[in-house]
Amino acid sequence: MRDRFVVEGLNGQKTLKGEIRVGGAKNAVLKALAATVLFEDDVPMTNVPDIEDVKRMHELLDALKTQPTILKKDIAEKFRASIVLTGPVLARYGAVEFPFPGGCVLGERAIDLFLNGFRAMGATVEEDDSYFKITAGGGKLKGARIVFPLVSVTGTETLMMAAVLAEGITVLENAAMEPEIADLALYLNKCSAKIEGAGTPTITITGGGLLHAGGISYDTPPDRIETGSFAILAALAAEDVTITNCNPGWVEVPLALLRQAGVNIETGADYIRILASEVPYKMVSVRTHEYPGFATDLQAPMAVFMSQCEGEGSILETIFDGRFRYVDDLVVMGAKMTVMNPHRVLVRGPAELSRKNLTSPDLRGGLAYILAATVAEGTSTIDNAYLIDRGYQHIEERLQKLGLNIKRESVE
Numbered sequence: 001m002r003d004r005f006v007v008e009g010l011n012g013q014k015t016l017k018g019e020i021r022v023g024g025a026k027n028a029v030l031k032a033l034a035a036t037v038l039f040e041d042d043v044p045m046t047n048v049p050d051i052e053d054v055k056r057m058h059e060l061l062d063a064l065k066t067q068p069t070i071l072k073k074d075i076a077e078k079f080r081a082s083i084v085l086t087g088p089v090l091a092r093y094g095a096v097e098f099p100f101p102g103g104c105v106l107g108e109r110a111i112d113l114f115l116n117g118f119r120a121m122g123a124t125v126e127e128d129d130s131y132f133k134i135t136a137g138g139g140k141l142k143g144a145r146i147v148f149p150l151v152s153v154t155g156t157e158t159l160m161m162a163a164v165l166a167e168g169i170t171v172l173e174n175a176a177m178e179p180e181i182a183d184l185a186l187y188l189n190k191c192s193a194k195i196e197g198a199g200t201p202t203i204t205i206t207g208g209g210l211l212h213a214g215g216i217s218y219d220t221p222p223d224r225i226e227t228g229s230f231a232i233l234a235a236l237a238a239e240d241v242t243i244t245n246c247n248p249g250w251v252e253v254p255l256a257l258l259r260q261a262g263v264n265i266e267t268g269a270d271y272i273r274i275l276a277s278e279v280p281y282k283m284v285s286v287r288t289h290e291y292p293g294f295a296t297d298l299q300a301p302m303a304v305f306m307s308q309c310e311g312e313g314s315i316l317e318t319i320f321d322g323r324f325r326y327v328d329d330l331v332v333m334g335a336k337m338t339v340m341n342p343h344r345v346l347v348r349g350p351a352e353l354s355r356k357n358l359t360s361p362d363l364r365g366g367l368a369y370i371l372a373a374t375v376a377e378g379t380s381t382i383d384n385a386y387l388i389d390r391g392y393q394h395i396e397e398r399l400q401k402l403g404l405n406i407k408r409e410s411v412e
């Protein structure tokens, strides 16, 4: 048995109304859960989203209670964020064994930056058919200066966390600047870690002993990808929708592009309100980039938006080389899109979309299908709901409240 979503399309009408609340960020809380390994006491957490990847991380952490240095293969293979556990486990126990991490298939997703970072900190790496085995020299990682040849979100987080329990000072250069990283560092510092510069390209960590939460909770920040996805949905289908409990400052670039296209957007400290405008949207072009640039995780939803804009535009995907798997299905629905190469898609619009039975290709692509089905004429289905549930909590219930006719059903 598996689930699928059934969406009755609005046929291009903008009718959605009401409020939609943004949940806690998947890509923040998963790292905070991994960071609990750095603590001598329990870490209270708030605003934890009820999503599949969080359940998998809990399963991995539970399994570590019996085998503290082994990340169980069958669980770790289900999601990429499992790899961030390697840093805290190696730093605390002096060794870690893990399989190649799973997650969305977005082209090549190597782990060389992690392995090289651990080596720089004095660890050795052994590899057999199914596991990597990392051992810290003398049982303890040593501080090092690590220059990332390319910007990696999980690479930065993993080595930052490992350095918290290493001997001496670690400097990470060309670090990722995602706000979830700065947010995590802020929390760890409250619990006696010494991390400076998180949120900038240079992070300096002075290693020390186990952290102590002392009852201070980790408050999961709002999910900026969910925020951006809902803003795109509202631009496509809202009469008047307010996205609440979010941080508009974290989605400035996608909002700027939507405004450039003509979307009527109002923002406050923690909300974004989108009202239908009469004029057709003008085409925009998108180039994905590390934060604060346009997030690659919003690329597929944005493509659906662009399919409804007037003119010709392009999407340049600079982070991954396998992130256009959704395009073929959108084309069958009627979108005018052409894949030029693994990094570039041309979009012409506007296009009328029509119903299709779809299968979610990955987490963000699946969300894009929900958007496309919302805009389309007729009733579409989106199979493989699990992939969407990995990152979006109870999406159908939240969209129903805006007036969308979407339901979940089980299929054999």
Ligand code: EPU
Pocket (backbone or CB within 6 Å): 026, 027, 030, 080, 081, 104, 108, 109, 110, 111, 112, 113, 114, 150, 151, 152, 153, 154, 155, 296, 297, 319, 320, 321, 363, 364, 391
């Ligand atoms: N890369 C390497 N070697 C490495 C690590 C990364 O070559 O050792 C390459 C990747 O193949 C990619 C680039 O570096 O081409 C950047 O990847 P990055 O490491 O930043 O991505 P990630 O950490 O694996 C996180 C998010 C992704 C998000 C990207 C980019 C988590 C768990 N995942 O992945 O989120 O797309 O950053 O912002 O934080 C999602 O939530 O749907 C998702 C895919």
